[in-house]
Amino acid sequence: MVNIEKTDEELVALSLQNRDFFAYIVDRYEEKMFRYVRRITNLREEDLSDILQDIFIKVYQNLNDYDRNLSFSSWIYRIAHNQVVDTYRKNKSRPQGNYIDVDDSVIENFANDFDFVKAIDNKYLKENIKNILDHLDENYKEILILKFFEEKDYKEISDILKKPMGTVATLINRAKKQFKEELEKSKINL
Amino acid sequence: MKKEDLKNKILDVIREKEISPKPKWHFLVKDYSVWFFGIVSVLIGGVASSVVIFVLINGDWMSYRFLSDSLLEHTIKVAPYYWLLFLGIFILVADYNFKNTKEGYRYSVPKIVGLSILTSIILGLIFYSVGLAHITDYALSNRLPGYHRLNDIKKEMWNNPETGLLAGTVIPSERSDVLIVEDFDGNRWEVSISNLMPMHFIILDNVERVVFSGKFIDEGHFEACAVKPWELKGESPYIREKMFEQMEQSGMHIPSNYGSVGGGMMRRGLQDENLDERNIFWMRINNCGSPAGPKITN
DSSP: OHHHHSOHHHHHHHHHHOGGGHHHHHHHHHHHHHHHHHHHHOOOHHHHHHHHHHHHHHHHHTGGGOOTTSOHHHHHHHHHHHHHHHHHHHHSSOOOOOOOOOOHHHHHHHHHHOHHHHTSOHHHHHHHHHHHHHHSOHHHHHHHIIIIISOOOHHHHHHHHTOOHHHHHHHHHHHHHHHHHHHHHTTOOO | OOHHHHHHHHHHHHHHTTOOOOOHHHHHHHHHHHHHHHHHHHHHHHHHHHHHHHHHHTSOGGGHHHHOSSHHHHHHHHOOHHHHHHHHHHHHHHHHHHHTSTTGGGSOHHHHHHHHHHHHHHHHHHHHHTTHHHHHHHHHHHHSTTOOOHHHHHHHHHOBGGGTEEEEEEEOOSOSSEEEEEETTSOEEEEEOTTOOHHHHHHHHHOSEEEEEEEEEETTEEEEEEEEEOOOTTOOHHHHHHHHHHHHHTTOOOOTTOHHHHHHHHHHHHHHTTOOHHHHHHOOOGGGOSOSSTTOOO
8 A cells, every 4th residue: 555655755765765666656657647648749549658668767767866846746747748859859740640638627727717718619629629739839739738638737837847937827828829829710709 | 558567567677677766976966067067157257257347447438539539439449359258158158057957947047147147247346356357367368379468458559659649657767857758669758748737747756657648759759748647457466466576587667656556546646636537637738739649639
């Protein structure tokens, strides 16, 4: 029952002493990382395992660099973000596709934050949000995914992307603007 | 892929490849290196800033009409381009290093750049006040080919007898009708001082390195209309002593009231007389006839 009882920080300390404890960290974050990486990369499920493996190995190698001023969650998301960027830098392009899972809570998050979304039929938005996100600039898409899909706050996004909170706020605003423009392009009557 | 499969695969890779966490010192070295280079950059930026301050303070802005045709031309002539470029580069390097510290990303670029500039200016003022700017300027002129130290630039600007400016050291002499002046190129001049006003003699009583404005008569003869002390603000006492030692060893005459000490004494003297040294130099003596050279306009 180590996994339930121990905090992330305790698991890091234990993993440094005995690598078997690292399994609990993988257990705890595997699904989250799977969803996050799939959302920002559009990779197929079968292609994700390599990148996830690289992420967790990097996490393990860098355990001594874990900064306790951050939440472990922000730290592991940062490593995942950097790994994705590195992977695409090597491959020179990102695949296009629709592997963004949209559940009701995501739509609710969007509606709570976007005034113009309230006027749109939820069913329509749910069907089209993936296409709209896929048309956004990569950095805008990722920041909206972190905010509305991963439900990260400004501080966490700042720690993950290593940008000042003011820049995060600006990026979110611009991303929303682009999102709205894409909605308009989709000929949705606001 | 099933959850268990991925977890087992990751653990297998770690075991098979004998991957282990990088040691803590590896990250500490990285962090300290970033801080070390950041601090070094700020310090070098401070030195660059101190030389910029040194050059700007000694830029002869009040006398630019004597030296150039316009303020713009004078600015172009004295602006410390290389140092400003150097300062800019080191502010950017400091900024880059600071952003790469663990928490550096939390601060916005304008904040970090602003802080770097402010730190450089504060350090620059401190370094300037202890004479480090002068030491740097002096040391580079000895070691860096093509580097012209401020003092040489000033000498070139002020020692131009044909245009009515003569700069050099007053040599003691028995003659009372003229002063013997050795200019910065080593040439001796007989300087007629009959047109000088009484307040100019306060300067000549206190300072031996001076600048005369006046008329070029012929080679070796100059008629003075005004005089001001030759002064380099922000000088290093260490270099001054070193130069005096060298002068002494070469059998040269050492000015008794040189630099800031003489300047300070002179300023105090002028304050007692309620006179400002620059006003004295700006004054025109009617006896001197037309303004003392082509560049003097008022």
